[in-house]
Amino acid sequence: MLSKNQFNKGIILTAFGSFWWGFIGVIYFKYIAFAGHIEVVLHRSAWTTVMLILTTIILSKWKKFSSVFKDKKKIMMLFLSGLLIFTNWAVWIYAIGNDQVIDASFGYFIMPIISVF
Secondary structure, X not given: OOOHHHHHXXXXXXXXXXXXXXXXXXXXXXXXXXXXXXXXXXXXXXXXXXXXXXXXXXXXXXXHHHHHOOOHHHHHXXXXXXXXXXXXXXXXXXXXXXXXXXXXXHHHHHHHHHHHO
């Protein structure tokens, strides 16, 4: 059971994350829209991989990292979740680059509500 302090921290962090992605992200993606949405998503994916490797090194989690690749079910789940995240990023960045922020925002409207529940 979550304590009231942990629950409030979760709500604040979810609200901050939603604000960061919804407001600051729009400004950021607007400035790099010249690059094309697929290129931006590929860069995000590549740099996410670099950060994963760096945090694995810094936190000494190689044993846990390598154990994931021994299980084919986990690999398939990671592939599927990665594909969904890639699609999510691509659609959002495409929408920002084509001035359809409000349309894309309706898709993200439900996320904070689900996160709070």
